[in-house]
Amino acid sequence: MMRVFNRCVWSLALLICLLSMLSNFHGIGVMASHNVHLRYQTNNVDKVKQVYRTGYHFQPKKNWMNDPNAPMYYKGFYHLFYQYNPKGAVWGNIVWGHSVSKDMINWIPLEPAIVPSKPFDKYGCWSGSATILPGDKPVIIYTGIINEKPEPGHQAQSYAIPANYSDPYLRKWIKPDNNPIIKPIHENVSSFRDPTTAWFNNGHWKLIVGSKNNRRGITYLYRSRDFIKWTKAKHPFHTKKDVGMWECPDFYPISSQGTNGLDTSTLGDNVKYVFKASLDITRFDYYTIGSYNLVKDKYVPDSTSVDGWAGLRYDYGNFYASKTFFDPIKKRRILWGWANESSTRSEDIAKGWAGIQLIPRKVWLDPSGHKLLQWPINELERLRDQKIELSNVKINKGDTVEVKGINVVQADVDVTFTFSSLDKAELYDKKWENFPPEDLAKSICGIKGATVQGGLGPFGLLTLASSKLEEYTPVFFRIFKTTGKKHKVLFCSDATPSSINKNEYKPSFGGFVDVDLTTKKLSLRSLIDHSVVESFAEGGKTVISSRVYPTLAINENAHLHLFNNGSENVMVEKLNAWSMKTAHIN
Amino acid sequence: MKFSSPLTIFFLLLLLQQTLFSAMTDRQFIENTCKGTPSPDLCLEIPLANRESENANLTGLALIGLDAVQDRGFEILRQVVDLKNSQPELTPTLDICTEVYNVVVDSDVQSSREALRGGLCKFAEDGMADSAVEAQACERSFGEHGQSSPITDSNNIINDVANVVRAIIRMLL
Numbered sequence: 001m002m003r004v005f006n007r008c009v010w011s012l013a014l015l016i017c018l019l020s021m022l023s024n025f026h027g028i029g030v031m032a033s034h035n036v037h038l039r040y041q042t043n044n045v046d047k048v049k050q051v052y053r054t055g056y057h058f059q060p061k062k063n064w065m066n067d068p069n070a071p072m073y074y075k076g077f078y079h080l081f082y083q084y085n086p087k088g089a090v091w092g093n094i095v096w097g098h099s100v101s102k103d104m105i106n107w108i109p110l111e112p113a114i115v116p117s118k119p120f121d122k123y124g125c126w127s128g129s130a131t132i133l134p135g136d137k138p139v140i141i142y143t144g145i146i147n148e149k150p151e152p153g154h155q156a157q158s159y160a161i162p163a164n165y166s167d168p169y170l171r172k173w174i175k176p177d178n179n180p181i182i183k184p185i186h187e188n189v190s191s192f193r194d195p196t197t198a199w200f201n202n203g204h205w206k207l208i209v210g211s212k213n214n215r216r217g218i219t220y221l222y223r224s225r226d227f228i229k230w231t232k233a234k235h236p237f238h239t240k241k242d243v244g245m246w247e248c249p250d251f252y253p254i255s256s257q258g259t260n261g262l263d264t265s266t267l268g269d270n271v272k273y274v275f276k277a278s279l280d281i282t283r284f285d286y287y288t289i290g291s292y293n294l295v296k297d298k299y300v301p302d303s304t305s306v307d308g309w310a311g312l313r314y315d316y317g318n319f320y321a322s323k324t325f326f327d328p329i330k331k332r333r334i335l336w337g338w339a340n341e342s343s344t345r346s347e348d349i350a351k352g353w354a355g356i357q358l359i360p361r362k363v364w365l366d367p368s369g370h371k372l373l374q375w376p377i378n379e380l381e382r383l384r385d386q387k388i389e390l391s392n393v394k395i396n397k398g399d400t401v402e403v404k405g406i407n408v409v410q411a412d413v414d415v416t417f418t419f420s421s422l423d424k425a426e427l428y429d430k431k432w433e434n435f436p437p438e439d440l441a442k443s444i445c446g447i448k449g450a451t452v453q454g455g456l457g458p459f460g461l462l463t464l465a466s467s468k469l470e471e472y473t474p475v476f477f478r479i480f481k482t483t484g485k486k487h488k489v490l491f492c493s494d495a496t497p498s499s500i501n502k503n504e505y506k507p508s509f510g511g512f513v514d515v516d517l518t519t520k521k522l523s524l525r526s527l528i529d530h531s532v533v534e535s536f537a538e539g540g541k542t543v544i545s546s547r548v549y550p551t552l553a554i555n556e557n558a559h560l561h562l563f564n565n566g567s568e569n570v571m572v573e574k575l576n577a578w579s580m581k582t583a584h585i586n
Numbered sequence: 587m588k589f590s591s592p593l594t595i596f597f598l599l600l601l602l603q604q605t606l607f608s609a610m611t612d613r614q615f616i617e618n619t620c621k622g623t624p625s626p627d628l629c630l631e632i633p634l635a636n637r638e639s640e641n642a643n644l645t646g647l648a649l650i651g652l653d654a655v656q657d658r659g660f661e662i663l664r665q666v667v668d669l670k671n672s673q674p675e676l677t678p679t680l681d682i683c684t685e686v687y688n689v690v691v692d693s694d695v696q697s698s699r700e701a702l703r704g705g706l707c708k709f710a711e712d713g714m715a716d717s718a719v720e721a722q723a724c725e726r727s728f729g730e731h732g733q734s735s736p737i738t739d740s741n742n743i744i745n746d747v748a749n750v751v752r753a754i755i756r757m758l759l
Contacts, residue, residue, distance in 0.1 A: 102691075102692040108660070168684070169667075169684070171670070
């Protein structure tokens with residue numbers, strides 16, 4: 001009896017000894033925890049319930065947020081305003097929330113800047129934009145709701161100016177009584193909103209307002225000499241039939257050379273133009289590249305730019321109501337976009353918040369001239385903390401390689417995959433052309449998920465994965481052979497297996513990547529942040545953002561893997577992954 | 587092999603002692619480090635409030651200290667926003683504090699962090715020296731305007747923490 005007991009104790013002791021050694025290696029240690037006061041403990045929202053709040057994506061402390069409004073730079077600070085409900089986690093009671101920042105990553109929250117207070121915005125202060133007038137004088141033009149009917153509201157545009165130009169935070173704004181300055185007359189009064197930043201040429205300020213006529217998307221052009229009296233142009237600035245309402249239009253110049261942004265009024269050689277609209281029906285943001293006809297004061301998309309539901313999108317996932325501004329300090333065109341929740345309304349109310357902004361992106365023209373490239377602003381890299389590096393790791397078919405040593409729910413992961421041959425790429429099925437063209441990539445991602453074996457691919461990341469892979473959000477590539485030695489690269493961010501919670505909206509977002517495969521390399525960067533996975537393929541050629549709500553893959557129980565489920569072996573040439581510090585946002 | 591009971595017990599005791607020893611060494615290291623700073627008690631609160639400080643080396647402790655300065659800086663910036671509403675007569679002074687603390691959280695902390703990560707400890711010190719100066723400037727400006735400061739404690743803490751972190755950085759030189 002004693003012998004057995006001793007043997008058991010000996011083995012147990014050995015085991016404890018080994019474990020203790022291992023834990024010391026990983027820095028966990030066995031130091032007793034202290035209940036240290038005091039001055040260093042920040043206000044703690046109940047962390048147990050709030051597993052989905054982001055660590056470094058912009059969101060207010062609580063309640064509902066939607067469109068980003070009037071992003072701008074003034075006297076040393078970047079400003080972000082946003083549609084905000086101070087009273088609850090659903091849309092309603094809309095005011096303009098306001099925060100300022102030195103780096104668009106860490107923020108100082110302020111009181112709301114614009115709230116209903118006048119006859120011309122009594123029923124709501126909806127979206128709008130900022131224009132910086134000469135002499136560094138910002139002015140906001142926004143949509144005020146003057147009447148609840150006709151639904152969703154009788155809309156008109158009004159302006160607001162800072163109460164005190166010497167306050168760098170611009171906390172307070174005043175709305176002069178000569179508002180509204182742009183009223184709908186013949187236009188559809190309940191579809192007349194989201195005025196853009198104005199641009200100046202030929203002695204006039206010009207801006208556009210989003211609208212529709214039945215199913216025709218329209219942007220109306222308004223001109224003014226003094227920014228107060230606005231006259232509608234006879235013809236729309238741009239219009240397209242059968243697309244539905246154009247919300248949150250945006251129009252800006254883009255340089256055909258280099259990555260720098262341009263002031264919104266820029267004209268000249270080597271300048272192309274971007275026109276963007278949020279499509280109310282599909283809930284996606286689309287853009288075209290084109291030219292600005294100064295004589296007719298019209299935008300004309302290039303013939304190579306598809307204008308409509310099947311057109312190019314900033315982001316093939318959850319990304320809406322986006323808006324750009326020109327950063328005059330670093331000479332960048334910056335893009336903000338909103339992601340709503342994919343959870344249910346009652347879950348949003350229970351958790352007390354809804355809506356995040358995606359990380360601000362620098363936008364520039366691809367050298368081909370046919371599409372835009374985007375990349376998270378490099379200030380984000382300040383949050384990078386512990387780093388893990390991997391080089392030359394082979395992933396055979398069916399393998400997963402776990403990435404350990406970082407906080408995988410709050411991380412920045414940058415990986416380059418290589419492969420030696422395209423021969424095994426599966427055939428692109430011609431029948432897929434029967435899918436609606438605007439949904440083509442998403443449909444293929446839906447039928448060919450990460451567990452469906454392939455030839456070259458699927459390979460990529462399994463983010464926010466639970467221990468037994470009951471939950472995971474795969475972000476991956478799959479390569480197809482088409483006709484005549486050509487290939488198509490599909491990029492998917494698939495929420496389908498992300499959570500065992502049956503109530504969530506779990507779409508299999510996807511987009512094609514326009515890339516030359518002769519290098520036999522594909523790169524991927526994913527920003528993972530609790531309930532959002534924001535992924536950039538090939539340096540920003542195709543971007544997809546997903547909102548996910550795992551129930552098992554949270555905090556210490558989440559994992560991150562590289563995977564390959566294709567018959568062609570894949571090599572991870574290089575992986576850099578960082579834990580991200582939590583940003584100061586509220 | 588015959589396992590005898592006393593040997594097993596001895597082994598277990600050894601194991602226990604090793605565990606305690608390792609924990610004590612961590613704590614000892616932090617205590618020794620903090621003894622070399624102007625405010626040892628304040629210094630102890632910083633790493634002990636932070637899980638990552640277990641097994642942190644001197645650079646790690648300094649980085650944790652920088653986070654603490656930044657945290658406190660953002661907290662003051664939020665306090666100042668509230669004060670502008672509740673005590674608008676203090677606005678000119680609060681504007682000065684806004685300006686200096688934005689320098690602390692953005693330039694000072696950021697440059698110190700980058701310098702530490704790049705191994706340039708001499709430059710890392712400058713950021714913390716400046717942070718202490720900025721905190722004093724904010725506090726002093728109330729007096730200069732003939733006002734009583736509502737954020738004396740906060741200003742003093744940042745001044746002290748910045749000096750603590752500066753001392754830790756100097757140990758790296």
